Amino acid sequence: MTTLAADRKRAVRTELEAMLGRGAVLSDPDELLTYESDGLTLFRALADFVVFPQNVEQVSQVVKLANREGLPFVARGAGTGLSGGCLPAEGGLVISLMRMNKVLEVDYDNQLAVVEPGLVNLHLSWKVGPQGYYYAPDPSSQQACTIGGNIANNSGGPHTLKYGVTTNHVLGLEVVMPDGEIVWLGGKTRESQGYDLVGVFVGSEGTFGIATKIVVRILKKPQAVKTVLAVFDEVDQASAAVSEIIARGLVPAAVEMIDQLTIGAVEDAFGCGYPRDAAAALLVEMDGLQIGMDEQAQRIEAACRESGARDVRTAKDEAERQLLWKGRKSAFGAYGRVSPAYMVMDGVIPRTKLPFVLKRVNEIVGTHGLRVGNVFHAGDGNLHPNILYDPRKPGEEARVVAAGAEIMKVCADVGGSISGEHGIGLEKADFMPFIFSPADLAFMAQLKHAFNPDGRCNPGKVFPTRKSCGEAGAVAYKPHAIEEQGLAQRF
Amino acid sequence: MQAAFLEKLRGIVGAPHLLTGVELSPYVVEGRTPEAAVFPGTVEEVRSVVALAAESEVPVIPWGGGTAAALGTPPPRVGLVLGLSRLDKILEHEPGDLTVTVQAGRTVAALQSALGRQWLSLDPPDPARATIGGVIAANASGPRRQLYGTARDLLIGVTVVTADGTLVRGGGKVVKNVAGYDLPKLFVGSCGTLGVIVEVTVKLRPRPDDERLVALPFDRLKDAGAAVRAVMGSDLIPNAIELLDAEALRALGLLGAPAALVVGFDGLAEQVSWQIRELGRLVGGDGAPEPRAVSADVWGRLAASAAQAFAAPAAVMRLCVLPTQVADVMAQATSVARARGLACAWHAHAGVGVMTGALASGDARPDTGAVGDVLREWRALARGGAGSAAIESAPLAVKDAAGVWDDAGAAGRIMQRIKRELDPKNILNPGRFVAGI
Numbered sequence: 001m002t003t004l005a006a007d008r009k010r011a012v013r014t015e016l017e018a019m020l021g022r023g024a025v026l027s028d029p030d031e032l033l034t035y036e037s038d039g040l041t042l043f044r045a046l047a048d049f050v051v052f053p054q055n056v057e058q059v060s061q062v063v064k065l066a067n068r069e070g071l072p073f074v075a076r077g078a079g080t081g082l083s084g085g086c087l088p089a090e091g092g093l094v095i096s097l098m099r100m101n102k103v104l105e106v107d108y109d110n111q112l113a114v115v116e117p118g119l120v121n122l123h124l125s126w127k128v129g130p131q132g133y134y135y136a137p138d139p140s141s142q143q144a145c146t147i148g149g150n151i152a153n154n155s156g157g158p159h160t161l162k163y164g165v166t167t168n169h170v171l172g173l174e175v176v177m178p179d180g181e182i183v184w185l186g187g188k189t190r191e192s193q194g195y196d197l198v199g200v201f202v203g204s205e206g207t208f209g210i211a212t213k214i215v216v217r218i219l220k221k222p223q224a225v226k227t228v229l230a231v232f233d234e235v236d237q238a239s240a241a242v243s244e245i246i247a248r249g250l251v252p253a254a255v256e257m258i259d260q261l262t263i264g265a266v267e268d269a270f271g272c273g274y275p276r277d278a279a280a281a282l283l284v285e286m287d288g289l290q291i292g293m294d295e296q297a298q299r300i301e302a303a304c305r306e307s308g309a310r311d312v313r314t315a316k317d318e319a320e321r322q323l324l325w326k327g328r329k330s331a332f333g334a335y336g337r338v339s340p341a342y343m344v345m346d347g348v349i350p351r352t353k354l355p356f357v358l359k360r361v362n363e364i365v366g367t368h369g370l371r372v373g374n375v376f377h378a379g380d381g382n383l384h385p386n387i388l389y390d391p392r393k394p395g396e397e398a399r400v401v402a403a404g405a406e407i408m409k410v411c412a413d414v415g416g417s418i419s420g421e422h423g424i425g426l427e428k429a430d431f432m433p434f435i436f437s438p439a440d441l442a443f444m445a446q447l448k449h450a451f452n453p454d455g456r457c458n459p460g461k462v463f464p465t466r467k468s469c470g471e472a473g474a475v476a477y478k479p480h481a482i483e484e485q486g487l488a489q490r491f
Numbered sequence: 492m493q494a495a496f497l498e499k500l501r502g503i504v505g506a507p508h509l510l511t512g513v514e515l516s517p518y519v520v521e522g523r524t525p526e527a528a529v530f531p532g533t534v535e536e537v538r539s540v541v542a543l544a545a546e547s548e549v550p551v552i553p554w555g556g557g558t559a560a561a562l563g564t565p566p567p568r569v570g571l572v573l574g575l576s577r578l579d580k581i582l583e584h585e586p587g588d589l590t591v592t593v594q595a596g597r598t599v600a601a602l603q604s605a606l607g608r609q610w611l612s613l614d615p616p617d618p619a620r621a622t623i624g625g626v627i628a629a630n631a632s633g634p635r636r637q638l639y640g641t642a643r644d645l646l647i648g649v650t651v652v653t654a655d656g657t658l659v660r661g662g663g664k665v666v667k668n669v670a671g672y673d674l675p676k677l678f679v680g681s682c683g684t685l686g687v688i689v690e691v692t693v694k695l696r697p698r699p700d701d702e703r704l705v706a707l708p709f710d711r712l713k714d715a716g717a718a719v720r721a722v723m724g725s726d727l728i729p730n731a732i733e734l735l736d737a738e739a740l741r742a743l744g745l746l747g748a749p750a751a752l753v754v755g756f757d758g759l760a761e762q763v764s765w766q767i768r769e770l771g772r773l774v775g776g777d778g779a780p781e782p783r784a785v786s787a788d789v790w791g792r793l794a795a796s797a798a799q800a801f802a803a804p805a806a807v808m809r810l811c812v813l814p815t816q817v818a819d820v821m822a823q824a825t826s827v828a829r830a831r832g833l834a835c836a837w838h839a840h841a842g843v844g845v846m847t848g849a850l851a852s853g854d855a856r857p858d859t860g861a862v863g864d865v866l867r868e869w870r871a872l873a874r875g876g877a878g879s880a881a882i883e884s885a886p887l888a889v890k891d892a893a894g895v896w897d898d899a900g901a902a903g904r905i906m907q908r909i910k911r912e913l914d915p916k917n918i919l920n921p922g923r924f925v926a927g928i
Contacts, residue, residue, distance in 0.1 A: 109720055109815045110844075154669045165667065167676070168644050183901040189878040190641075190843045191630075191811040193899040194906045194925035195685075199643055199676025203669050223726040243587045249608065249697030288728060292762040348665040352587040380667045381588075417668040424670055435663065436671055443659045443913070444672045450908040462671065 004048055019061050026050040035094050038081040043426045047088035052099045056212040064180035066093050074458040075210040077149030080141040083425030085205045089459050097148050103127050113218050117148025117211050133218040136163040140329050151211050154203030156421035158254040161379035167202040174213035178457035188215055205423050206458040208451040222287035226297050227315040230282040230304035231275050237308035238280035239354035242378045244303040255379030256283040262331050262373040269334040272327030283328055331375040339388035343400050346422040347411035351381040361385045364406045368399040382420035424462045432464050496547050503539045504531050518572045521565040528572035534689045542656025544571055550921050553683035555625025558617045561884035563923035564895045575624055581605055592692040595624025609695040612639035616794045624688040630680030633794045634731035637842045645693045646675040651686030654914035664692050683920040684928050685913050699757035705767055705782035708748035715750045716818025718774045719841045727766050731755035733793050738836030742800040800836030801851035805862045806885035808869055812876030814844040820872050827868045831861045863892030896925045
């Protein structure tokens with residue numbers, strides 16, 4: 001399906017090529033296929049064009065052309081999103097920022113860097129690492145995802161418990177507005193005049209404009225890091241330990257929980273040293289000053305033991321620490337060992353509700369005749385139930401989607417949220433009424449209108465559009481083209 | 492203001508909670524007395540008051556503790572002061588979740604004292620008067636922002652009454668949440684122009700075992716600036732890095748020195764002790780004396796030290812620059828003031844580049860022209876440091892002469908569009924904010 005007549009499409013392509021150069025415009029349906037979905041392959045849509053601008057002026061020109069032609073457009077980074085947030089509308093333009101991937105400036109004295117949106121998250125830490133600095137937000141996809149995509153989704157990661165999410169690390173943005181105007185929001189200083197437009201823009205899922213330069217904070221690497229693994233025979237004990245750690249006045253850098261099914265998958269795949277017979281394991285990391293680190297580790301260990309941990313050990317060196325983290329960060333990939341496919345959920349609950357909600361998640365998934373693996377940011381209550389299924393079995397995917405909706409409802413009912421870091425995108429737009437009233441949504445729509453009055457910038461996202469929840473279950477899974485070729489897997 | 496309107500207000504909140512006439516003197520804004528002040532006791536009453544004001548097109552000025560009443564451009568009309576002081580209850584504090592939900596009118600001090608072994612890591616000036624809603628609306632902060640950030644980093648949920656009296660919630664009660672637009676950020680620092688904050692949920696932290704403040708004197712600002720850089724580039728994790736000039740130090744009754752760094756540390760006692768020793772070594776070299784301890788009551792007086800250096804400052808300005816520029820800007824700004832025959836005092840949250848300068852003259856009536864000229868030059872210095880500057884408080888004539896807010900650039904037009912969308916009748920604190928909002 002396309003919104004442009006063939007002759008008009010040819011004319012637009014010619015114009016885009018004149019603007020961006022040949023090789024910076026795709027319109028062949030085979031080439032467009034790569035861009036028809038993000039990491040959530042449940043939803044897919046074909047654009048008319050995918051373009052690769054190299055600077056802010058080109059982005060602005062493309063956006064102005066889209067406006068003139070009445071075409072919708074969406075910015076795209078690495079496409080690792082998990083909510084369908086960077087999917088094109090049917091037709092229109094995908095503006096890939098992958099050619100704008102430079103670190104433009106690093107100011108160590110003022111602890112900031114200016115980067116382009118297509119820069120891969122981890123590459124920034126590589127760049128500033130030799131000087132003793134790093135970029136704190138560390139989503140699990142950080143080896144591939146871009147800082148621009150992190151801006152759109154306000155991405156988190158394991159270490160957000162202590163250091164906050166993307167928005168806490170962004171000082172300024174150069175933005176191409178939905179009408180093509182180039183505007184600076186914020187800057188290099190900690191405060192700027194007027195409303196916190198940077199704070200409003202971060203997490204707006206590409207619906208307020210396209211960030212073309214990003215000023216981020218870089219942090220000094222901590223003097224010392226210590227990682228503790230605590231092993232439990234019951235999930236409830238692990239949940240209790242999370243609360244106990246917090247109750248003892250400790251703020252670890254990360255507290256991650258991994259359940260038995262996930263431990264099995266990880267051990268099959270990588271052999272990271274997690275005990276297979278444990279019901280759950282907690283990975284607790286502290287960082288900061290060398291002095292006092294042992295005392296804090298002892299407090300963590302005591303909190304875990306008193307909550308019933310059968311074994312608590314501290315990684316004895318960096319190699320062991322890296323191995324433990326490899327198990328955590330590779331867990332999604334490892335599910336491939338135990339299931340042909342899985343759907344990752346993203347919900348947040350108050351930490352104190354962990355035992356109740358984990359029990360409910362298992363019951364719900366069981367009721368639908370499915371299995372679930374849990375690997376998540378326990379310290380800030382950010383759940384990632386991964387529902388395992390076989391897309392070749394008729395009706396199984398619909399059951400996954402139905403179970404997912406029920407899990408979201410449980411998160412909402414205990415005072416939580418339907419997304420901690422993956423965003424609403426297309427996937428959860430219909431769940432928004434679980435946590436927001438019509439008045440809340442109307443207010444957000446007014447705010448959107450102030451940035452994006454014609455609605456051409458990433459249409460159809462964030463706000464509920466379809467008739468009811470669960471209908472997306474009718475969408476049948478089909479593997480992505482590059483999955484079929486064995487070049488990529490869902491994660 | 493019409494009698495019928497007042498009668499309706501009285502009907503909403505009850506006669507004791509509506510002030511008129513001479514009772515209004517504590518609520519004077521920029522020398523102008525409001526037409527009435529109303530103190531609703533419930534969120535529903537706030538909604539009714541705002542809806543009534545909107546219908547009658549009476550401007551509403553949300554009012555917490557009144558600590559930031561001097562901030563902003565003088566309003567064209569001071570209509571109805573909407574006081575939140577009766578909405579002061581803690582609604583939910585679950586220590587295991589490290590969050591608290593509280594009504595906007597509770598003072599920061601009353602909130603902190605109810606949190607047991609936890610605290611809200613925000614230390615604005617005058618916590619006994621400042622309300623949590625007001626602190627968020629004015630984006631007030633204190634020395635500990637060096638480590639713990641500002642309201643934008645701590646506010647996770649907000650409930651507001653919008654310009655037409657609708658109740659809207661943004662964010663939530665969980666510490667990590669990306670569902671929907673980040674409305675809490677929109678309201679931080681919005682000075683009551685987009686909605687009346689009635690309820691907030693904020694993140695808490697455990698109280699540290701130990702906390703101490705130390706001071707290091709310097710003969711030259713330049714050396715103090717170099718020390719700030721050295722501290723920031725070190726392994727130390729201070730929770731405050733404050734740079735004060737001689738006048739601000741005098742106001743605090745601290746050391747007599749041309750400049751000083753006042754640095755705070757928290758954590759385990761052994762961590763605090765080690766960092767203080769390390770700070771001394773880092774700045775003074777091996778064998779340098781340990782930085783001297785400063786009494787804990789100084790914490791709360793640091794942020795206002797420049798303004799309090801003079802009995803009646805002619806103006807107070809807040810500048811935001813790159814951290815490395817702070818000492819230079821302070822030195823140059825002092826020269827600018829002296830060249831005009833004016834005295835000044837300076838305080839800075841040096842690690843984050845936020846500075847406050849107070850101006851004063853020996854004369855009973857300072858020369859408005861000279862004060863305005865100095866403020867304009869200070870603003871130019873801030874811009875030279877990649878930043879901006881706004882007047883925190885000054886007489887009307889000075890505000891007129893120098894302009895309260897800095898230029899928000901093209902972003903100002905987006906702000907105006909947001910204001911028009913969310914408050915089309917322009918009744919929420921109109922005419923006081925950036926870009927004419």
